[in-house]
Amino acid sequence: MSICNKNGAAVLALACAFALALSAQETALDPSSSVKIDLPADAPLNLISTTMGDSRATSRGGAIVLDLHMGLTLRNSGARHIRGVTLLITAQEFAPGGKGSVARPSIDVPPGENFTLPIDIRLVRPVRETAGPLVRVQLDGVLFDDLSFFGPNKLNSQRALTFWEVEAERDRAYFKQALQARGEKGLQQEILASIAKQADRPQLDVSLSRNGRAVGSAVPSTDHVAQFAFLNLPGAPVQPLEGWAAISGNEARSPQIEIVNKSGKPVRYVEIGWLVKDKQGREYVAGSVPGSESTMVLPSGQHTRLQQDTALRFSRSGRPVEIDGMTAYVSQVEFADGRVWVPSRRDLDSSPLLRVTAPSPEEQRLADIYAKKGLGALVLELGRY
Amino acid sequence: MNHPRENDLALLAGGEAGRIRRFLLDRHLRECADCRETVAEYRELRADVAELEPPDLNWSVLAADIRANIRLGLEAGACVRATPALKRWNARPAIALAGLLLLFVGGFFMRDVRLRQLISEQTPMAEEATPVLQMTGSGVEIRSGTNNSLTLLNHHGTATNQTVSARGDIGTRYVDSDTGSVTINNVYLQ
Numbered sequence: 001m002s003i004c005n006k007n008g009a010a011v012l013a014l015a016c017a018f019a020l021a022l023s024a025q026e027t028a029l030d031p032s033s034s035v036k037i038d039l040p041a042d043a044p045l046n047l048i049s050t051t052m053g054d055s056r057a058t059s060r061g062g063a064i065v066l067d068l069h070m071g072l073t074l075r076n077s078g079a080r081h082i083r084g085v086t087l088l089i090t091a092q093e094f095a096p097g098g099k100g101s102v103a104r105p106s107i108d109v110p111p112g113e114n115f116t117l118p119i120d121i122r123l124v125r126p127v128r129e130t131a132g133p134l135v136r137v138q139l140d141g142v143l144f145d146d147l148s149f150f151g152p153n154k155l156n157s158q159r160a161l162t163f164w165e166v167e168a169e170r171d172r173a174y175f176k177q178a179l180q181a182r183g184e185k186g187l188q189q190e191i192l193a194s195i196a197k198q199a200d201r202p203q204l205d206v207s208l209s210r211n212g213r214a215v216g217s218a219v220p221s222t223d224h225v226a227q228f229a230f231l232n233l234p235g236a237p238v239q240p241l242e243g244w245a246a247i248s249g250n251e252a253r254s255p256q257i258e259i260v261n262k263s264g265k266p267v268r269y270v271e272i273g274w275l276v277k278d279k280q281g282r283e284y285v286a287g288s289v290p291g292s293e294s295t296m297v298l299p300s301g302q303h304t305r306l307q308q309d310t311a312l313r314f315s316r317s318g319r320p321v322e323i324d325g326m327t328a329y330v331s332q333v334e335f336a337d338g339r340v341w342v343p344s345r346r347d348l349d350s351s352p353l354l355r356v357t358a359p360s361p362e363e364q365r366l367a368d369i370y371a372k373k374g375l376g377a378l379v380l381e382l383g384r385y
Numbered sequence: 386m387n388h389p390r391e392n393d394l395a396l397l398a399g400g401e402a403g404r405i406r407r408f409l410l411d412r413h414l415r416e417c418a419d420c421r422e423t424v425a426e427y428r429e430l431r432a433d434v435a436e437l438e439p440p441d442l443n444w445s446v447l448a449a450d451i452r453a454n455i456r457l458g459l460e461a462g463a464c465v466r467a468t469p470a471l472k473r474w475n476a477r478p479a480i481a482l483a484g485l486l487l488l489f490v491g492g493f494f495m496r497d498v499r500l501r502q503l504i505s506e507q508t509p510m511a512e513e514a515t516p517v518l519q520m521t522g523s524g525v526e527i528r529s530g531t532n533n534s535l536t537l538l539n540h541h542g543t544a545t546n547q548t549v550s551a552r553g554d555i556g557t558r559y560v561d562s563d564t565g566s567v568t569i570n571n572v573y574l575q
Binding site: 069288 | 523531534551552555569573
């Protein structure tokens with residue numbers, strides 16, 4: 001290569017580096033202008049401080065990448081213990097209409113105490129001038145230890161926080177009973193069994209989109225309709241009768257499940273756990289089929305159909321997982337009076353299939369305490385409340 | 386009566402008509418005085434010409450000139466034939482080439498269309514403008530196109546549990562290593 005060519009290559013490399021530097025400019029975000037945090041004036045939470053950490057805005061080509069790493073320190077300004085909080089996250093001008101939430105269940109925050117909630121968001125959007133904050137954080141709900149609730153509840157946070165709290169009470173009672181009945185050794189055996197179950201639990205990668213076809217529309221010829229098999233839990237107030245979904249390879253669409261309320265009370269929400277089996281016979285949790293958001297009230301003895309117009313695609317380690325069978329069971333029921341039902345520990349142990357279900361947030365937290373701090377810390381934690 | 390052509394009468398007068406032609410002409414002459422007179426005139430003329438003296442010519446020079454003219458004519462003819470042969474345009478190779486080119490271009494575009502179809506079949510959720518929710522290595526992401534995405538990231542923790550609701554939301558649950566508390570990030574399709 002001649003000297004002239006070498007010089008030319010060097011100049012070209014410098015120009016490329018300069019262009020790259022120009023195309024990936026980073027700027028620190030101003031917390032006051034980038035994020036707006038809205039807490040109602042009468043909320044039982046006060047915002048004490050906000051940290052932005054290493055939040056950055058990076059311009060890359062025709063897009064802006066916003067990395068927000070916030071920490072919100074909140075104080076319980078109410079009179080009761082807080083058991084859970086949900087914040088609603090919305091990004092300005094996010095075209096697809098996506099929104100998120102950050103929830104902190106399984107907590108016990110006495111009045112006057114602070115706690116910190118992390119909010120980590122990455123937002124990619126086209127470059128354009130916008131006015132106002134990029135991200136808005138709002139309170140969606142606070143659940144107290146008596147299961148009372150405060151908040152606008154736009155995301156149905158009351159129901160979700162209540163289910164998590166009832167599951168937490170169930171699992172805390174289970175481990176406390178193991179401690180009382182069999183001592184620390186018995187507790188240790190139970191928590192080790194839980195950790196092993198969590199480690200062995202196979203998980204699928206799922207992507208989800210709106211179906212694009214109306215519920216009940218004709219199924220394409222490439223699909224087939226697969227019926228659900230049901231696990232009937234003895235204590236469930238609702239019984240699934242029949243159900244099906246359109247299956248095409250690793251995709252399942254438009255699940256529909258017919259249920260009957262066999263309890264003596266009206267029901268306003270039901271959620272069905274959904275397991276799928278691959279060609280090798282392995283079972284996975286696919287997700288859940290909830291009832292619609294409409295104000296459903298299902299009287300005792302009446303039937304209704306749960307149906308959702310979405311498409312779920314399953315894969316594992318980047319490879320599609322073809323669906324060979326489906327099983328469903330009742331995982332959550334909310335009665336019209338606000339009380340909720342969740343499967344008991346005995347229900348969950350009644351079938352080997354249910355070993356693949358996820359532990360409750362509380363069981364996950366207790367297992368983490370044992371793994372990181374040992375049996376003594378777990379015993380202390382169970383004794384707190 | 387039909388009279389024979391004058392050429393035939395001249396040939397008969399010179400003794401150069403064919404045998405059958407001569408038989409037919411003789412038979413006609415027996416009955417036609419006019420034609421007999423014509424033939425007689427031709428014979429007299431022939432006799433007169435035979436009595437003329439040939440001109441004083443150098444036959445060798447004349448033969449050389451004739452051969453030179455013939456050669457020149459042949460060469461000129463060859464030149465005249467060669468020029469149109471070079472200029473003549475044969476359309477068949479061009480048509481074949483155009484056909485091949487059309488096949489190649491058509492195949493290229495058909496392949497491109499098929500490729501796009503394959504890509505859209507394999508990754509429709511990532512490419513379409515329809516919002517798609519999915520787990521990524523860093524959190525739960527909703528994406529629409531290439532420059533529109535919102536991801537709730539797992540903060541200082543590895544997500545150990547994923548929840549998917551067919552209603553249109555995906556959540557990840559992780560234990561925060563700073564506080565030991567469980568945080569659940571959910572992203573929703575609207």
